[in-house]
Amino acid sequence: MTTLPDSTTRKLGLVIDLDTCVGCHACVISCKGWNTENYGAPLSDQNPYGSDPTGTFLNRIHSYEVQPDTGPAQLIHFPKSCLHCEDAPCVTVCPTGASYKRTEDGIVLVNETDCIGCGLCAWACPYGARELDAAEGVMKKCTLCVDRIYNENLPEEDREPACVRTCPSGARHFGDFADPDSHVSKLSTARGGMDLMPEQGTKPVNKYLPPRPKDSWQGETDVLAPWLAPIDPEPQGGFLGWLDRALGKLPGDSAGKEG
Amino acid sequence: MHPAPSIIAFTTLSGLGFGLLFWLGLDATPPTGWTAFFFFLIGYVLAIGGLMSSTFHLGRPERAIKAFTQWRTSWLSREAWCAVIALVSLGLYALGLVFFSAHWAVLGWLGAVFCLATVFTTSMIYAQLKTVPRWNHWSTSAMFVAWSVAGGALLSGRVTVALVLIVVAGGLQLWWWQEGDKRLADSGTTLATATGLGTIGTVRAFEPPHTGSNYLTREMVFVVGRRHGRKLRMIAIVLAMLMPVLLLLAPFAHWLAAIAVISHVAGVAVARWLFFAEAEHVVGLYYGAREA
Structure with missing residues (x-):
């Protein structure tokens, strides 16, 4: 049923640290890998080795340049996947009931056997979190790796979303936002976790941690700096200096370059 | 938004068809026999043809029947129900008029x-x-309904009503275009709110996630060239409003009315193409589109 639950027992979601993300796209690859081989229709590619490759992904990394009023511009890598919104507009627009938000943990899922591929949920999502698979004709979206997090066949350390498990810089965190003492709740509170497009009224569960303020170079030169000898650019004297001059006089250097 | 031909055909044709059926259902002295047959046939071909073409854009059209289940929350599902109720009740109504010369008014209403x-x-x-x-x-709703009843009045030969409604619909359309051009800015959604990075400084899309296109960019980041947009608006309003109005004001002839109808439908179709092609989805912000 595409009516949203009034409240969910748990609110599972991600914290994404924009300060830590290095933009390596490892989470994109692990997400595509896991979700192609496991739950639901595989994430297909069209013309993958041709001149215009395209395909279905549940997680994509943008990069933005931010220019502050003073100081150098900052480059910020920006992973984007489903935010598992509390007031998910993608769910209520679904005509077939294929889209739903789970009461027990708040995960937004698509029942692929009910999806008619009308695409309206993708239109209703402001974040671009849903993509219609061109091969299967059904809507694909992040499942928060629902087939990993409860999977008792996996070692305990693997029972988290593939993107979180693979992130080499620790920029992605998984947990329950309904529990104020959870790792993700504390992290979000401490670092000012923010909603994307709050004016859209979707109440996203996933939070983004803003980049920490950058260091300034003003007045921060090391006290020992004046005593550091400058690095000699070219050997002038001694054996190396003589060798450099002697070799420079010999013919055979590349044309037009002396010494 | 991507102006899919199936969706443009659907909203244009079914809008016109349901507009015609609306007037036939309301008519206090409806046609009977063969005349009724042809009027209802045109209405049903347009309405059902439009609905059929809308299924062409589905990824899984064979499951379309499931779209009837979520009428509590989904406008798409409600649309499916309304269409079926309208078509069934007017089908019975038409049956009475065509075969029994019986006017079951309540069914028509x-x-x-x-x-x-x-x-x-x-x-x-x-x-x-x-x-x-x-x-x-x-x-948006007012404009859709106005074009529908205006086109229906034109098709059913109600000259005076059609004249008034076409002018009203055309006026609404012009106003909707003018106001619509401001609505993205008024919504307050920008790349700064989309990324939450506006507090640091001016945000610019630096690198997209990949070099090629994807479902989102093809479906939602499409915008038509602005210079053509202006011209197409003119073409749409001339075809959908001015031509039919001039032809209706001329002394009545069936061939003039036929040209008025064809011109009107073509104009509404152009306006519908613009309806999609000019619509800016906020996800485009993430891809660096929509920047002034």
């Missing part, structure tokens, strides 16, 4: 109400979307 409801629910599929500020306004 019921059908007429659900014809309007169908066009309204269609419009709400678009008007409900906060993600497309240009559409997210009551005037």
Whole structure:
């Protein structure tokens, strides 16, 4: 049923640290890998080795340049996947009931056997979190790796979303936002976790941690700096200096370059 | 938004068909026999043809029947119900008129109400979307309904009513375009709110996630060249409003009326193409589109 639950027992979601993300796209690859081989229709590619490759992904990394009023511009890598919104507009627009938000943990899922591929949920999502698979004709979206997090066949350390498990810089965190003492709740509170497009009224569960303020170079030169000898650019004297001059006089250097 | 031909055909033709059926259902002295047969045939071909073409854009059209289940929340599902109720009740109504010369007025009224409801629910599929500020306004529904009843009046030969309604619909359309151009800016959604990085400074899309296109860019980041947009608006309003009005004011002749109808439908189709092609989805912000 595409009516949203009034409240969910748990609110599972991600914290994404924009300060830590290095933009390596490892989470994109692990997400595509896991979700192609496991739950639901595989994430297909069209013309993958041709001149215009395209395909279905549940997680994509943008990069933005931010220019502050003073100081150098900052480059910020920006992973984007489903935010598992509390007031998910993608769910209520679904005509077939294929889209739903789970009461027990708040995960937004698509029942692929009910999806008619009308695409309206993708239109209703402001974040671009849903993509219609061109091969299967059904809507694909992040499942928060629902087939990993409860999977008792996996070692305990693997029972988290593939993107979180693979992130080499620790920029992605998984947990329950309904529990104020959870790792993700504390992290979000401490670092000012923010909603994307709050004016859209979707109440996203996933939070983004803003980049920490950058260091300034003003007045921060090391006290020992004046005593550091400058690095000699070219050997002038001694054996190396003589060798450099002697070799420079010999013919055979590349044309037009002396010494 | 991507102006899919199936969706443009659907909203244009079914809007016109349900408009015609609306007037036939309301008619106090409806046609009977063969005349009724041909009027209802045109209405049903347009309405059902439009609905059929809308299934062409589905990824899984064989499951379309499931779209009837979620009428509690989904405008698309409500549209499916309204269309079926309208078509069934007016089918029975037509049966009476064509074969028995019987005028079951209540059935006609019921059908007429659900014809309007169908066009309204269609419009709400678009008007409900906060993600497309240009559409997210009551005037979107008013415009859809106005074009539908205006076209229906024209098709059913109600000259005076058609004249008034076509001018009203055309005026609404012009106003909707003018206001619509401001709505993305008024919505307050920008790349700064989309990324949450606006507090640091000016945000610019530096690198997209990949070099090629994807479903989102093809479906939602499409915008038509602005210079053509202006011209197409002129073409749409001339064909949909000015031509039919001039032809209706001329002394009545069937061939003039036929040209008026063809011109009107072509104009509404151009306006519908613009309806999609000019609509800005906020997800485009993430891809660096929509920047002034």
